[in-house]
Amino acid sequence: MSQRIEDLFKIKYPIVQAGMIWNSGWRLASASSNAGILGLLGAGSMYPEVLREHIRKCKKATSEPFGVNVPMLYPNIEDIMSIIVEEDVRIVFTSAGNPKTWTTWLKDKGITVVHVVSSVKFALKAQEAGVDAIVAEGFEAGGHNGRDETTTFTLIPMVKEHIDIPLIAAGGIANGKGMLAAMVLGADGVQIGSRFVASEESSSHIAFKQKVVDAKEGDTILTLKELAPVRLIKNNFYDEIVELYKKGPTVEELKNLLGRARAKRGMFEGDLEDGELEIGQVAGLIHDIQPVSQIVDNILREFEEAKQAIRKL
Amino acid sequence: MSQRIEDLFKIKYPIVQAGMIWNSGWRLASASSNAGILGLLGAGSMYPEVLREHIRKCKKATSEPFGVNVPMLYPNIEDIMSIIVEEDVRIVFTSAGNPKTWTTWLKDKGITVVHVVSSVKFALKAQEAGVDAIVAEGFEAGGHNGRDETTTFTLIPMVKEHIDIPLIAAGGIANGKGMLAAMVLGADGVQIGSRFVASEESSSHIAFKQKVVDAKEGDTILTLKELAPVRLIKNNFYDEIVELYKKGPTVEELKNLLGRARAKRGMFEGDLEDGELEIGQVAGLIHDIQPVSQIVDNILREFEEAKQAIRKL
Numbered sequence: 230m231s232q233r234i235e236d237l238f239k240i241k242y243p244i245v246q247a248g249m250i251w252n253s254g255w256r257l258a259s260a261s262s263n264a265g266i267l268g269l270l271g272a273g274s275m276y277p278e279v280l281r282e283h284i285r286k287c288k289k290a291t292s293e294p295f296g297v298n299v300p301m302l303y304p305n306i307e308d309i310m311s312i313i314v315e316e317d318v319r320i321v322f323t324s325a326g327n328p329k330t331w332t333t334w335l336k337d338k339g340i341t342v343v344h345v346v347s348s349v350k351f352a353l354k355a356q357e358a359g360v361d362a363i364v365a366e367g368f369e370a371g372g373h374n375g376r377d378e379t380t381t382f383t384l385i386p387m388v389k390e391h392i393d394i395p396l397i398a399a400g401g402i403a404n405g406k407g408m409l410a411a412m413v414l415g416a417d418g419v420q421i422g423s424r425f426v427a428s429e430e431s432s433s434h435i436a437f438k439q440k441v442v443d444a445k446e447g448d449t450i451l452t453l454k455e456l457a458p459v460r461l462i463k464n465n466f467y468d469e470i471v472e473l474y475k476k477g478p479t480v481e482e483l484k485n486l487l488g489r490a491r492a493k494r495g496m497f498e499g500d501l502e503d504g505e506l507e508i509g510q511v512a513g514l515i516h517d518i519q520p521v522s523q524i525v526d527n528i529l530r531e532f533e534e535a536k537q538a539i540r541k542l
Numbered sequence: 543m544s545q546r547i548e549d550l551f552k553i554k555y556p557i558v559q560a561g562m563i564w565n566s567g568w569r570l571a572s573a574s575s576n577a578g579i580l581g582l583l584g585a586g587s588m589y590p591e592v593l594r595e596h597i598r599k600c601k602k603a604t605s606e607p608f609g610v611n612v613p614m615l616y617p618n619i620e621d622i623m624s625i626i627v628e629e630d631v632r633i634v635f636t637s638a639g640n641p642k643t644w645t646t647w648l649k650d651k652g653i654t655v656v657h658v659v660s661s662v663k664f665a666l667k668a669q670e671a672g673v674d675a676i677v678a679e680g681f682e683a684g685g686h687n688g689r690d691e692t693t694t695f696t697l698i699p700m701v702k703e704h705i706d707i708p709l710i711a712a713g714g715i716a717n718g719k720g721m722l723a724a725m726v727l728g729a730d731g732v733q734i735g736s737r738f739v740a741s742e743e744s745s746s747h748i749a750f751k752q753k754v755v756d757a758k759e760g761d762t763i764l765t766l767k768e769l770a771p772v773r774l775i776k777n778n779f780y781d782e783i784v785e786l787y788k789k790g791p792t793v794e795e796l797k798n799l800l801g802r803a804r805a806k807r808g809m810f811e812g813d814l815e816d817g818e819l820e821i822g823q824v825a826g827l828i829h830d831i832q833p834v835s836q837i838v839d840n841i842l843r844e845f846e847e848a849k850q851a852i853r854k855l
Binding site: 540 | 661662663680681682690691692693694695696697699700703713714715717719720722723724725726727728758759760763764788789790822823824826827848849851852853855
């Protein structure tokens with residue numbers, strides 16, 4: 230197995246802390262980078278000047294590499310990208326859009342670019358666009374997700390068959406066994422999201438963190454497929470979605486139900502019933518809120534133990 | 543890691559060839575058993591007397607253990623179960639129903655019983671019903687599937703946290719890397735379906751086998767969730783399903799569209815456009831039709847290679 234992810238980002242362990250809207254500000258990203266993995270700020274929930282502040286605070290809190298995740302479906306992308314360059318961020322993860330739009334512009338400025346995909350088709354497009362690595366994210370992942378519904382277990386080896394650049398697996402990974410399984414399937418490293426929502430340093434509301442800890446198998450669902458498919462915890466808001474679907478709604482009616490700021494309301498403000506609670510299926514394997522350093526230590530220990538178990542096979 | 547699956551079925555390798563309607567008759571099951579894995583007849587597509595014939599032919603073709611998969615949603619279950627006992631089949635996999643219905647009856651006759659589940663809740667129910675092992679099958683699996691949409695990557699460790707009896711992973715596994723990854727995640731063995739559809743010995747129509755070989759990432763979908771959710775290859779029949787869904791159909795209208803014998807028409811008779819073509823997402827990793835012995839050899843070789851790669855980590 231390679232050191233490609235470690236070398237690409239200049240980090241100690243091949244783990245990326247996912248950039249997640251409303252959950253990953255400077256505290257989480259800097260704690261992750263200080264723990265030897267790659268921390269990411271989630272720009273999707275930040276006004277441009279808020280992002281600037283988080284970048285500056287993150288730089289003060291860590292001397293290790295960190296990056297910014299930019300979901301291209303949100304507004305103000307030009308301003309976001311300008312601030313990333315002005316503030317000298319060296320690593321950008323783009324998602325939810327065409328990898329051709331920003332890759333060359335960013336790479337011309339010496340920035341390492343990674344694109345998040347959920348299909349072989351977009352993995353090939355991203356490689357062609359010149360990205361430095363790909364995150365391939367399976368159906369089980371939380372938040373916005375692809376239309377093909379391809380799971381991590383099949384997506385990783387299928388993408389691996391088609392691309393040569395470093396491959397980061399995402400979706401369903403929260404511990405060292407998941408990390409090893411993803412690498413067996415062909416990944417060079419892993420991106421972990423949900424596990425870091427339930428960390429002390431995430432900006433997630435404490436009620437949401439506890440909801441993630443309490444979530445069990447079957448509690449999440451991929452829905453709103455006519456808008457941008459999103460995986461969330463079933464709650465009163467989801468019940469309303471189900472009711473609306475029974476009427477054969479238009480896209481406009483779905484948008485109206487979603488409204489504005491549902492994600493903020495759920496994940497940042499802790500409205501567990503009427504907010505949007507984005508999390509992965511792997512929430513069912515997360516049983517406590519821990520500091521990032523502890524989470525990373527546990528993952529690495531489990532990873533070593535899982536390797537030892539394989540050696541005995 | 544354990545030898546629990548090998549010991550339970552008295553087989554050489556911890557691999558089960560899935561019992562699949564219209565695809566797994568005596569030729570496939572006996573070839574699998576002769577290759578050192580557990581072959582299964584798929585009773586779901588057989589009239590009782592046809593099953594009897596397949597059991598007898600299978601016994602003539604192999605002296606190794608084999609079993610029968612009985613999806614409990616099909617008719618004639620009483621007759622099927624009587625024939626299984628009369629013909630002295632020693633291993634039964636039940637699926638698509640309540641594990642309490644038949645487990646005690648079968649176990650009283652000395653038969654080893656395995657139940658297929660797709661959620662933690664049903665894994666617990668099956669263990670409580672006294673089954674000898676569980677198959678936990680992820681969302682990516684072909685054919686009939688669960689409502690929770692939990693993927694193999696997250697289902698296996700979640701089930702493992704809750705049950706003590708032997709655990710067989712299914713869904714998304716077609717090669718040795720998948721087998722090792724499933725075991726890293728907590729499985730004692732694996733059940734493989736799609737890969738054996740594209741075998742020389744399966745009773746699948748040659749046109750369907752070739753369709754599986756040609757399938758790519760994104761070509762399958764889980765649909766008809768209001769009836770029994772089923773994963774199939776998108777074709778003209780699926781386009782008709784999509785059209786019907788736009789009208790907000792009743793369950794009755796969906797049943798009418800499905801009609802009778804769609805699965806036979808697609809998989810056994812080779813009608814690629816209007817038949818039901820049940821296969822897993824992993825079809826995108828299957829690139830040839832091979833004899834079962836070759837398929838098993840390849841899986842075992844890849845499994846060893848993947849273990850060696852881990853040893854170097």
